[in-house]
């Protein structure tokens with residue numbers, strides 16, 4: 254890796270040898286964001302299907318949108334417990350790597 258942090262040709266970025274204690278928290282953030290990206294995508298697809306009059310597609314898309322909303326709610330419910338677990342691990346001496 255160069256001094257600027259960019260990889261030169263042929264170099265591969267190494268993965269950290271140890272997964273940090275903040276990994277679960279970061280994954281929760283990413284999963285929450287991803288579910289909302291999917292919600293936006295399905296909302297957009299429904300609008301497009303309605304605009305072209307493809308009524309057969311709207312039902313399954315709405316079903317998928319509903320499922321994504323349920324998953325987003327589930328993940329939202331994991332944020333506080335995951336943050337608490339993170340704090341517990343840090344308090345127990347684990348190194349914080351968020």
Ligand SMILES: [Fe+2]
Nearest residue numbers: 288291321324
């Ligand atoms: Fe999803």
